[in-house]
Every structure is written in C-alpha cells, then in structure tokens.
Amino acid sequence: MSVLPDHEVVIVGAGFSGIGVAIALDRAGFHDFVLLEEGSGVGGAWHWNTYPGVAVDIPSFSYQFSFDRRADWSRTYAPGAELKKYAESCTDKYALRDRIVFETRVTGAVFDEQADVWRLSTEGGVEYTARHVVSATGILTKPKPPAIAGVSSFAGTVMHTARWDHGVDLAGKRVAIIGTGASAVQVIPSIAPEVEHLVVFQRTPIWCLPKPDAPLPSPARIAMKYLPGAKSATRLLSQIFVEATFPIPAHFAGTLPIARLAEPLGRAFLRQQVADPVVREKLTPRYALGCKRPSASNDYLRTFNRGNVALETTTIDSITPRGVRTVDGVDHDVDVLILATGFKVFESGNTPPFPVSGLGGLDLEAWWDDNRYQSYHGVSVPGFPNMFTILGPYGYNGSSYFNLIETQARHILRCLTEARRTSATRVEVTAQANDEYMATMRSRRSNQVFFQGGCDGANSYYFDKHGDVPFRPALTLETIWESATFDLDDYTYQR
Template sequence: MMLRQPDHEIVVVGAGFSGIGASIKLQEAGFDDHVLLEEGDGVGGTWHWNTYPGIGVDIPSYSYQFSFEQRGDWSRVYAHGHELKAYAEHCADRYDVRRRVRFGTRVAAARFDEDAELWILTTTTGEELAARFVIGATGVLTQPKRPDVPGLDAFAGTTMHTARWDHDVDLRGARVGIIGTGASAVQVIPSIAEEVEHLTVFQRTPIWCLPRPDGPVPAPVRAALSRVPGAKALARLAAQAFVEATFPIPAHFDGIVKVGRGAEALGRAWLRSQVHDPATRAALTPAYGVGCKRPSFSNTYLATFNRDDVTLETSPIERVTPSGVRCAGGRHDLDVLLLATGFQVMEATNMPPFRLTGRGDVELAAWWGEHRMQAYQGVSVPGFPNYFAVLGPYAYNGASYFTLIENQVRHIVRCLRRARDTAATTVEVTAEANERYFREMLGRRDRQIFFQPSCAGANSYYFDEHGDVPFRSALTLESAWRSARFDLADYRFSAPAGAAAP
C-alpha cells in the first residue's frame, strides 16, 4: 500500500510572533518546506486580534522584540499596540515570512498517522494537509474567555469582548459597564472614562497596580539608540533586567529572596497617592501578595476611580438582565457591556486550541487530564511524536515573551536538525526525560510565590484544573542555556521501515 506523502515537511500553526520567529529560524536552518496556517487575515497574533482603546505592551518595548531584529526607534518606553502590530508586519516582510502564510485558515484538529508517520491536519473548512512535523505557535492571548455569568446572552444592548473590539460601536455618551479588572481592563478603563456618560467597573478580585516608568522617547534618544553601536543592545539588556526583577525573580524565588514584600509596599504607597476615597482605596487593595497574579503597571488606572462618573462595583454579579447588570449591591442600567475577562490560558484545550490526537488515538487534552499538564521543557509530550510547542506547560517563566520564543525555537530546531542529519522520520521525547523534567519543576514549588499562603485569595488564572501552575520555575538565563544544551538523547530519533523521508 502506498503511504501518504507530506504536503509540507513542517506546518507551523499560527502567524503571531511565535510563528514568525519559528519561520525565521527554520529558514535560517535550511528548512524551506514549511507553511504557516493562520486563522486571521494578518500577522501579529495577539497584536492583530486585540485593538481595544489603550492597548499596549505591559513590559518595556526594548525587551519586547527579537534579539536579532532590535528597534531603537520605539515612540514610547511602553509601545502602543499599533507599533507592535507594525513590528510584526516588518518582521514578516523583512524575513520573507509572509509568502509562507495561509491566512483565513483555522486548524480544527490534527491526528498522527502512525503508518505514514505524518500529522494529518484538518481545517474548519474540511481541508486536509499532511506534514512530517508540526509546530504549535498559537500563543495564549488569542482565544477570548467569556465570563460564566447568568443571563449574559439576554442583554439587549451591545456586548463586546475586549479581544474582539468593534470600532463601529460609539461609546460617547453611553452608559458602559466593564466586567474584569485584569491587564486589559487596566488599559481600557482610563482610555474610555472621559468619553462615556458613566462607567461601571465590576471587580471580582483587585489587581496590584504599580507605577509605570513610561513616557515618549525623545527624538535624540531614538536617534542615538538607532545609530550608536551597541546602544540598542544595552537598552534591551536594561529592559530585560527590569522585567526579570519584576516577575521571574519574585515569582519563582519568593521562598528565598522575598522581593514581593518591597513591591507590595510600593503598590500600597502608589494606591495612597492615587486614590482619594479611603473606601475605594480599600476596595482596590489586593488581599494577596504581589506576584500571585501578574501585576499591572499603569500611571492612569487607579486615578480613574476618583471620577464622579466612574463607579467601582465589588458586590457579586447575580445576573445580566436585558437592561444591564444586577448585583447583590444593586442594579446598573447599561447601554454597552464590555467583557475584559481575559483568555483561555492554562487550559488543556488551549495548548493548542484544536484537538490533537497522538499515538493510540490518545487526545492530548485527555492525556493531560489523566496525567496533569506537562511537557518536556515546555516543548514535547511523549506519545505525540513530531509535534513541538512553542508554549507548552512549564515553558514560560514570566519574562519577555520573545525570550520564550527564541529559547523554545532553538530547542525545536536542534531536534529537527538531528532528525535531518540522521534521516529520522519520527522524533519523540522519552517518557523518562519528560518525567524527570516534570518532577524537577514540581520540586521547585517551595520557592515559588504561587504556593505561599499569601496567594490563597488571588483567584489566579495561572492555576490549572489540577491545582498546578505550569510556569517554568527558572530564570531566563537558565532557560536559554538549557535550550541550547539539553541532551538530544532525551529524544528518540527513528526511521521506521517503509516510512518515506520528506
């Protein structure tokens, strides 16, 4: 029987920064036969889908970029969303990625054909593509999560998730409610407060908000960063150090260095300086430690609650009605209801956001349901050969997403090069290597902030259904070192008889 041949050696699912970075490094390593499948009609992922008012990067721009394609002309220390979208377009064009992207193509399922040693991907239109290898580059901040609130579909006004903003909706003079006070809400709330008639913020859990060292970058500084040798690298290094100090270190070493205590003192002082009313200030004060959830940085969010036309509602939502929202503390009539309720993040069905079936017809989500979410260095899972994730469980340490991309793609390309050099048609992490890495991550919990008593009331989306926090408990330097030096013997490389190499 003639075995099916691959349509492409490699399929990359997603054309956000993960997919763009993967494509660039695949080309650099000589893997030209690859295609990117992208649901949207443009590149950029998070920065393509998210266009809400006030959107911007939540870490300094100089760290939020590829190390091999650094910009020195960011307009602000924390760039606005349109600049990140433009940067994605620039990278896709400069590195000839765009011609490899199939836009408007959403993957519904991927199944491993054990006879042909191929992945068969099925799109939502029913098309099938066969690939020797698949790289999941779908990120996490793309699939909106609606709140579990009774009556949500009954609202007679306009309902809109911040991740799918409709710019045809005019908020001027409208009574607007927003559910959520996470990272998106922190940016949206001060951006729309001045134009709406009244804004009601429905808060379940307050967020730690710290001052942001932001502002326009003066033209002479931009010019110097662009032209002076080494200036961009120094700016990136400083930004990386700031990011490392504000999340990875306090989050993963709280049991050792207690950095969060100083950050909490800063957060309380910032609250006192920004919010006039003591009762409102108390309602905005988190009852958990800094780092249990990712803190936000904003110079305008907290002060917005001083406005007479902004209401902070902290009593539980009972239900959404046709005319607005009914809470335990009263009723709020609304014209527009905004859902700033985040994304499907630490959910098995979001890594990746399509059905993935490996050896023995085992689905990845079901495997994780039985064995807990885990992946060798966040990349590979035993039983799912030839599939690599840019962002799997225990991959991300909380630093710049670009360091994650570069580290994970380095890991993946090392595997693909070994497969090419040995004419292997299957690459599969061993169960022993996966178990060793998983136990290592679990063994570092005692030093992480997530499992300290101070995080008991955080209600953090970092926790998965098993009570685990599948973050990589490591500094960025360790992650980078291991991606370049992990033992390739942790994988099995084989070419079964009868399987045709790509």
C-alpha cells in the same frame, strides 16, 4: 511506510511565535513550511487586541526579537499598533507572507503512525499533512466569556476587549465593564473621559504599580539607531529590569522575597492615587503580590477619582436586557457592556488549542487531564512524536515572550537538524527525559511565590485546574543555556 507529506513543517499560528519559528527554520535551511493562521492578518494577540489603550506590559526593548531590534518605538512601553506594525514588518522582511494561509482555523491533528506524518483538519475542510507540526497559537488567544446568566439577553452592545468593535461610539454612553485584569487596567482610563458614566464591576482587585513609561524623544531614538552599542546596552538594562520584576520574585520568593518587599510600594501608590478611602479599600488586594498577574499603570487607579466612574464590588447576579443586576437587587442600566474577562489559558479547549491524537490514538487533552499538565522544556510530550509547542506547560518562565520564542525555536531546530542528519521520520521525546525534567520543575515549586501561602482569593489564571502553576521556575539565562545544550538523546530518532 513513510510517505512524502505536503510540507516538512506546518506551523499553526502567525503571531510572533509562528513568525519567530518560521524565521528560524528558514535560516537553518528548512524551507518547506507553511503557517496556518485563523485570523486575517499576522501578529496574534496584536492582531486581535485593538482596544483603547492597548500596549505592551514590559519595556519594548525586551519585547522584540534579539536579531531584529528596533530603535523607533514611540514609548518605553509601545502601544499595540506599533507591535502590530512590527509583526507586519518582520513578515515582509523575512519573506514569510507568501507562506501564510490566512483565515484557516485548525480543528484537529491526528498522527498517522503508518506514514509518520501529522494530518491536520481545518474548518474549511482542507487537510494539510506535515512531517512535523509546531503549535504556535499562543495562550492569551481565546476570549473567555463570563459565567453570568443572561449575557445574550442584553439589548445593548456587548463586546469582549479582545474583539473590540471600533464602530461603536462610546461618547456620551452609559458603559459597564466587567473585570479588572490587565486589559481592563488599560481600557478603563482610556474610555472614562468620553463616556457619560462608567461602572466597573470588580471581583478581585489587581496589584497596580507605577509604570516607568515615557515617550521616547527623537534624539533618544536617533542615538539608539546610530550610536554603537546603544541598542545592546538598552536591551541589557531592559532585560535586567524584566528579570527583576517577574522571574526572580516569582520563582525565588522563598529565598528572595522581593514581591513581599514591593507590596508597601503598591499600597503607598494606591494611597497617593485614590482620594476616597472607601474606594481605596475596595481596590486593595488581599493576596500576595505575584499570585495573580500584576499590572503597572500611571492612570488606572486615579481614574476612580472621576465623578463619572463608579466601582462596584457587589457580586453580579445576572445580565438583564437593560444592564447588570447585582445580588442585592440593584439594577445598573447601561448602553454598552464590555467584557474584560480574560482568556482561556491552561484549561480544556485551549491547552491544547485543538484536539490532538498521538500514538495509539492517545488524546492529548485527556492525557493531561489524567497526568496533569507537563511537557519537556515546554516543547514536547511523550506519545506525540513530531509535534512541538512554543508555549507548552513548564516552558515559559515569565520573562520576555520573545525570549521564549527564541529558546523554543532553538530547541526545536536542534531536534529537526538531528532528524535530518539521521534521516529520521519520527522524533519523540523519551518518557524518562520528560519525567526527569518534570521532577526538577516540581522540586522547585516550594520556592515559588504561588506556593508561599498568600494566594488564597487571588482568582489567578496562573493556577490550572490541578492546582499547579505551569510556569518554568528558572532564570532566563538557564532557559537559554538549556535550549542550546539539552541532550539530543533525550529524544529518539527513528526511520
């Protein structure tokens, strides 16, 4: 028998995904919801990531809600503090703060089939029940420590880029940073001028392209704020740029080899930026552009021209109390060790972000292990009724993350509205709909850059443990259209 839960909807996470879903729910008349947030503030990635140089990696005009476009960004690519401020502003503007429970980590979710409710356990021992659950925990949230022996033995300071300790003064210190991914590309040029010596340990070089970034002067911001149509025109141009730099080259590489044509630009930029030919050779990627998350920076590559910066490509053997030892027996003594080793992405312990038990005790992580990562539009999985995800497998196409939030929220709201219309207490995507969607996704993979044969050695987190890349191979317009037009009969609605 169905029972009345604590809330109609529980949203797990108060980053931009959770904020976006909450706003959509409120606007549609679904007012009985609560957000459970592990951190002490809103913003998700922009709450946790505060390292020097942190900034958005697509133009700010696209990295914002379509219904709350700002004209006060300081740069084309806004620094992280401004994104955190934007999250705080949206939280207050749309009256969400009183419906957020901070410092509450969800540790498990079990579907009660007799009551048609989800029971969510938390680290603090409090249980929350909800008719529907929206997982909005993001994917770049759980720092991934390196699989290197001895990290805990280091006698100096150790910190991950996603948990930066601002109480540590790097001035005059010997610093080592492990990793050369997207976070490292921002951190390295930011700290190099102040440290005594910086050694960068690189496993795989990153494609680094010029960044069309610039301060936005006051006249430009005033024009965007007051000139009719200026915000819309700027956003449209930004969206076209974003589409042309990831979704199209990534998902249509076999038809439009844009990434391959851009590789000479990357190599030319590397030659122009790095003076030492030996260092330049070490920084040259040996895999196709697009296989691994690329980066754009006007400062990263040229930082290796500095006399106090060294690039080390010899494999690390272990971490010692004094520093880093490489397999050739060389010890690099340092005072501070920075781990720029990324996050758990599509792997156990992060996808799903907590244990989830559906119909008949079906375990979501085990089901994905047995059946490969899959979900209908990245939102729903058969056997797990009343549970929706913002960033499920094959949901994100690589455009603005805010487009993903809005399309997924639209999808979820259509399901909830139909459930309310039919007085349904159980909403579940059909296995047939899921299978047909996944067949379409897999039929397109041969055209993606990831499966064109040039990704060996990329060490890319895009690839999951099954060898798949759970991106949605679709143009952004297609994702928007499908979120508004998918057949509601792809779900069952039961009382």
